[in-house]
Amino acid sequence: MWASLVRIWAVAIKELKQLSRDRVTFAMIVMIPLVQLILFGFAINTDARHITAGVVDYAQSHTSRALVQTVQASQTVSFTESYYSPQEATAAIIRGDIKAVLVLPHDLDRRIALHAKTLTQDPAHTLDEPIGQWLVDGSDTLIAATVRSLRNMPLTDISNTVAPKPPVTFEVVQWFNPEQRSVVNIVPGLLAIILTMTMILFTSAAIVREREQGNMEFLINTPIRPFELMLGKITPYVFAGLIQVSIILLVGHMLFAVPIRGGLLSLFGAALLFICASLTLGLVISTVAKTQLQAMQLTVFVLLPSILLSGFMFPYQAMPELAQWLAEGLPATHFMRMVRAIVLREAELSSLEPDALWLVGFTLIGLALASLRFKKKL
Template sequence: MWASSARIYAVALKEIKQLSRDRVTFAMIVMIPLVQLILFGYAINTDARHIPAGVVDYTQNQTSRALILAIEATQAVNFQHHYYSPQEATDAIIRGDIKAVLILPHDLERRIALRSNRLTQDSARLLNEPIGQWLVDGSDTLIAATVRSLRTMPLNDVTQSALPQTPVTFEVVQWFNPEQRSVVNIVPGLLAIILTMTMILFTSAAIVREREQGNMEFLINTPIRPFELMLGKITPYVFAGLIQVSIILLVGHLLFSVPIRGGLLSLFGAALLFIFASLTLGLVISTIAKTQLQAMQLTVFILLPSILLSGFMFPYQAMPEPAQWIAEGLPATHFIRMVRAIVLREADFLVLQQDALWLVAFTLLGILLASVRFKKKLS
């Protein structure tokens, strides 16, 4: 018993010393639960608030302004833009600038007055008619549900009257996903998550495997430059990523009837930018990790925020500002915006140039950083 305990103690002590020298693994032991706790407890919120919205106000008087302020007081939406026509607002929804738009008609005051006074037979007929209309991006079911909750508004919030009054109602039109099927929103987002996991892991493990297997000795004796080695390593995985994109979209369309409204050229162009960004991130990880296990740990460390903060599972607008700042630094956030806009809202690649330029800048910076950190030597 004592001899067995001594041997177990010796092995355990060896593992503790080895773990203390492995800084990456020790950091993952501390950081992974810490990051998950912060993300789930602080950043994740299924109640969407301050949804970016626009308004088309044909009335433009005190009544319409009071109604807009009453709606904003619910903190469900934040009217960031005013548009002159529904078409202009529709284009903003397609670009992703806003998630919903409120349209107030010319006869807003008359409709409210008829509901409030109930003086005529016509007013009774109008009690069930909407006084305005909401146009909402229905591709995100949580955001659409939040806007639907604004379908009724108490009249005394607008008229400041103490008399019992009938609430006003709005017509809610859900675009791009009128059936409110969650799979329509999930499948395009899965493109980002699957590519993040596979592209980063494959690339980060590729160079680390060369180092572990001793193949770096052969590369040392060749005239290849670090930049050339980086590009050569990621080239095969570019085609692997495009194959994954094709499989996900095809299966999602055939099995789950997910529509593909945008052009395939725009879709694969956006996917190509994200694949390059993910591969370069994997290259940077490969210059940090010393073993394939460390490469996998660092991949998980990147994957968790990509799943939780990118808008894949939870609305981006529901997260606090610090979490949104972190999300803006993740390639998955920008790609999910692009792919959902192209696939579901039939957006053109050119109107998504801000996210596209960000992915290009991230790729160039990643290749530069990986090339600088890479050293063609064994130690």
């Protein structure tokens, strides 16, 4: 028994020394729990605040401006844009610029006065006629539920009437997902998460595997250039990613009745951009890692923020500003916005140009960085 314990102790000491020399693995032991705890502790928040919204003010009166200020004072929404018509605001919702729009009618003052008069006569009575209308992006169920909470607002700050029970002051119209089925929002998001996991995983060990299997000598003796090698590495997986996209969309549509409102050309175009960006990120990881175990650890280090910060599980609008900056550096965040806009809101790829250009730039920079880091030597 004593001899067995000595042998176990010897192996444990050997592993500890090897771990201390493996800087990447040792750093992951410390950094993964530390960074994830701090980052997600601040970023994970289901209480959506300061939701970006627009306003269509037909009244253009002191009362309408006071009403907008009253709504914004709740800190639930932040009015960032003003539009001339609901059609213009609708286009902004489809593009993803805003999540909701408040439409105030021409006769806003008359409606508020009628509410005030009725409440003076009968404080428990509410009117069927709303004083305004909310148009909400219903594809995000949590955002839609948060905006719906604004439908009952007291008019104390607008008129001198103090209502014991706040009247139903706004009509809420939910677009793209009126049934509020969460699966409609989850399935397109899963497309981004699954592609992130598989694409980065496929290529994160690509260069490391060549070294461990002894194929690096063959690559060194060939006239292939680093950029050509990197491009050749990701090409087969591009087709594999497109196959995964087809499977997820088909099963999601048939099994969960998820609508596909946008054009398939725009959808597969956006998926192609994201697949290339994820594959190049995996290649960069592969040039940093020394072993396949390190490549797996770095993949997990990228995957967890992609799941939690991209808007898949928690609203992007609910995150603090620092977390949003970090989220903007992840390809999954940009594709999450694109795929939900195309699948659920019938957006075109041309209207999502900022996110598309960001993915193109990320791919080119990733390929260049991976090519510069790869050296044709042992």
